[in-house]
Amino acid sequence: MEIFEKAYIGKCELQNRIFRSATFEGMCDENGIPGKNYLSLYEELSKNNIGGIITGFAFISEEGKAIQPGQAGILSEKYIEHFKKVTSVVHTNGSKIFLQIAHTGRQTRETDIKQKVVGASAKKSMYFREKLWNLNTEEVFEIIEKFGNSALYAKKAGFDGIQIHAAHGYLIHQFILPTINNRKDLFGIDPEKGLGLKFLDLIIDNVRNKCSDEFPVLIKISGDDDYKKEFSKKQFSNLIEFLDLKKIDGIEISYGTMDLALNIFRGDIPIDLILKHNKIYKVESKFAKKILKTFIFPFAIKKLKPFSPMYNLKYAEIAKELTKIPIISVGGYREKKEIEYVIKNKNIDFVSLCRPFICEPDFMIKIEENNNYKSKCINCNYCAIMCDSKFLTKCYKKE
Numbered sequence: 001m002e003i004f005e006k007a008y009i010g011k012c013e014l015q016n017r018i019f020r021s022a023t024f025e026g027m028c029d030e031n032g033i034p035g036k037n038y039l040s041l042y043e044e045l046s047k048n049n050i051g052g053i054i055t056g057f058a059f060i061s062e063e064g065k066a067i068q069p070g071q072a073g074i075l076s077e078k079y080i081e082h083f084k085k086v087t088s089v090v091h092t093n094g095s096k097i098f099l100q101i102a103h104t105g106r107q108t109r110e111t112d113i114k115q116k117v118v119g120a121s122a123k124k125s126m127y128f129r130e131k132l133w134n135l136n137t138e139e140v141f142e143i144i145e146k147f148g149n150s151a152l153y154a155k156k157a158g159f160d161g162i163q164i165h166a167a168h169g170y171l172i173h174q175f176i177l178p179t180i181n182n183r184k185d186l187f188g189i190d191p192e193k194g195l196g197l198k199f200l201d202l203i204i205d206n207v208r209n210k211c212s213d214e215f216p217v218l219i220k221i222s223g224d225d226d227y228k229k230e231f232s233k234k235q236f237s238n239l240i241e242f243l244d245l246k247k248i249d250g251i252e253i254s255y256g257t258m259d260l261a262l263n264i265f266r267g268d269i270p271i272d273l274i275l276k277h278n279k280i281y282k283v284e285s286k287f288a289k290k291i292l293k294t295f296i297f298p299f300a301i302k303k304l305k306p307f308s309p310m311y312n313l314k315y316a317e318i319a320k321e322l323t324k325i326p327i328i329s330v331g332g333y334r335e336k337k338e339i340e341y342v343i344k345n346k347n348i349d350f351v352s353l354c355r356p357f358i359c360e361p362d363f364m365i366k367i368e369e370n371n372n373y374k375s376k377c378i379n380c381n382y383c384a385i386m387c388d389s390k391f392l393t394k395c396y397k398k399e
């Protein structure tokens with residue numbers, strides 16, 4: 001396979017094998033309606049020969065909103081006209097766009113969403129530390145319905161498909177993991193598979209029923225996490241086999257949960273910036289800052305994994321052995337040579353990048369022209385830390 005050849009997600013034709021991975025924008029109003037910066041961002045990306053663009057995560061219900069200000073949402077018919085502006089500009093420029101839909105579950109805060117935080121269980125996130133409302137069976141069914149509704153609004157708004165966010169510790173991932181899911185109802189852990197798949201199963205069915213089987217549905221999953229009880233290769237394989245049976249249109253494989261977010265986007269740990277802008281660690285007093293820097297962070301940092309090129313590739317390789325569904329590998333792709341190696345030699349269908357496109361929206365044009373091109377992104381992670389602030393997502397090192 002080649003980077004620059006047509007490729008398919010379901011029946012959707014992409015101009016090449018590169019995705020822009022979901023990237024939170026911070027460009028919507030408090031209801032999640034996209035503003036003019038959101039439109040300009042996707043207008044720019046769509047002019048730059050990216051095969052498929054996946055939007056930042058959009059909330060499907062009020063209690064599933066993230067703590068980051070300016071998150072997109074898609075809750076009713078009234079959102080359609082706003083997103084239509086975005087999809088039509090992308091299509092005019094010859095690109096394809098997929099809306100990522102998500103529910104945060106326990107990975108949010110009551111102060112931000114102005115209501116109780118819900119979870120697959122009452123087990124708190126060690127990062128967000130919020131007291132949780134353990135969703136009852138009826139409430140779980142309501143959320144499944146909302147995922148389907150949001151997918152339908154996305155379809156009506158002209159998106160080429162959706163991506164279900166089942167990675168990074170958000171609600172679907174919370175149901176999947178036995179470390180979190182201790183439910184006794186039908187949404188509990190299947191002892192044979194060692195996973196809680198019923199929630200995702202019914203979400204996929206609901207989306208398919210509402211949008212038809214023709215509408216492309218991607219999914220993002222985590223190959224592993226940082227919890228003490230290991231997510232085994234067997235569990236991962238069972239997850240891929242389940243997605244194979246569900247005939248999903250493409251599987252993007254990432255890593256981890258927001259409990260250790262810097263293992264999802266690996267690289268630098270800008271401690272001073274974290275202390276200034278991160279909503280959980282932000283402290284005003286010099287003394288508190290010192291305590292965090294001296295005692296808390298050195299402990300937390302030990303659990304962080306260093307950046308290495310293509311850092312999630314091994315999961316994509318395992319998945320590729322188990323299914324013919326297109327596999328999308330994300331995490332640490334910075335050079336054309338790496339992308340080429342994975343697509344040509346490892347037979348991985350697609351490569352997906354996030355930070356390089358924040359840094360250089362024209363990255364594709366550059367790698368098309370220069371075989372030795374390396375992204376200017378230095379993994380400083382300023383873009384990631386600043387998601388918590390009121391500022392729009394951008395590359396800070398370019399200034």
Ligand SMILES: Cc1cc2nc3c(=O)[nH]c(=O)nc-3n(C[C@H](O)[C@H](O)[C@H](O)COP(=O)(O)O)c2cc1C
Nearest residue numbers: 021022023024056057265331332353354355383384
């Ligand atoms: C600023 C920023 C925002 C992100 N927003 C999302 C998001 O909305 N949804 C998602 O699934 N992943 C999100 N991610 C994770 C990326 O999609 C990707 O999985 C991760 O950054 C690794 O890829 P990279 O090395 O190419 O940056 C975000 C990452 C960053 C740095």
